[in-house]
Amino acid sequence: MSNDHILGTYDEELTNLQILITKMGNECAEMIRQAIDCVISNDSNAAKQVVSRDKLINAINAEITVLSQNVIALRSPMANDLRLILTIFQNALNLERTGDLAKNIAKIIVKNDLVIDASARDKLEKLSDAVLQNLTDVITAFNGLDEAKAQTIFDADKIVDDLHDDFSSSLMLRIKNDDAHSETVMHLLFISRHLERIGDHAKNIAEATIYAVSGEINQLDVFDDVQFEALLNA
């Protein structure tokens, strides 16, 4: 049986949405990569360009909102089509947040001169490499509706969390020891936290990918109906 809809224009609209979300994901990954490069090179001019790049991310998000709204209103999507559109809409919100976090990282460099030693640089690069790998993997997984690949993100995110914990612990230790570059250390703590949050958004996209493919919603059965009602009314 053909995978195409009887209405070719419906396929075009869904394809457009998929192209846009992939483009948005790739833009976000590039923006994060550039933001980290700016941190490492302490380049405020390049950081300004990263900040302005967030406008493109926001514009793609707005476009996805309008196209999703139109497809839902005009095509009455069902089953896997409905799940795909809901997921694209949800992923766009997650990606938009990763764009904001990348912008926040870049803004730190616009406003401050950081002095990063080899140890901090090493930990920052390891963390940002892991986060970027997860984000690009999950974008690929969603693009190919690859449930198995999406599943790998959950373990990979634990590695991100460990790297963040390691980096932030080392930074906290430096604060306790009255490090001469305490301002840099504080900013690196924020950067580490921003990267860890980007990792969480990648994990959200992985969950959404699994929902798009299988219809299964994570967290749905954490509470039974009675517990859920009690929590809602608490």
Place this chain on the structure above:
Amino acid sequence: MASNSPSDTQEIDPVVVCKNVNVFYGDKQAINNISLDILPKTITAFIGPSGCGKSTFLRALNRMNDTIEGCRMEGEILIDNTNIYHPDIDVVPLRARVGMVFQKPNPFPKSIFDNVAYGPKIHGLAKTNAELADIVENALRGSGLWEEVKDRLDQPGTGLSGGQQQRLCIARTIAVAPEIILMDEPCSALDPIATAKIEALMTDLAKDFTIIIVTHSMQQAARVSKKTAFFHLGDLIEYDNTETIFTNPTDSKTQDYITGRFG
């Protein structure tokens, strides 16, 4: 093959139990060994592409197929544990018990009152004219038509609008106090407003009646029904809660049909 019971309601006793139903038109088999339970006081939708057997299966539920020459049925259909195809079954009371509303409104060429009164009269449901008037009023109220026609009950039913005519036919059906109402594309000849009124009415009627609707409109099935059965080429492909069918169906054929990939 699909389960014959919707997944989360197996504790409720079905009102209709269909066992290994096969229907033939001459040599051609239209329904292939379908087993299906219908739950009481629930709206069940039959969907599927043209020629899938959904209307044939619907008509099997009150033996309307008996009127089609060359049509033959195998298997059992039990309503309240009685096989309606047993030789002792009289189809006239059966069709009062399992009423039917058709695609095109088909009021009798009689007054509005007589359209509704006809069934109760021939089934002897009213002893007096006052009782008959009560049945007619209640049926017209039940079909949401009373306020629109109470001052012109003596006017021809054929003078009503299409939507009103269909509600008159629904009043005619419920006037004989059926247990089950079969609806074969009841809104396909109606405009969206008249359709919305019929759909709202169906939801109200489902408090008292079991409703089975054949519809080509998947949106209509999604809006009104609690259970949906998908038919294809005479097979029952999938039968489940309507929410499940339209959000996460199990069978790829169901998914391809409801998402507009074939039909």
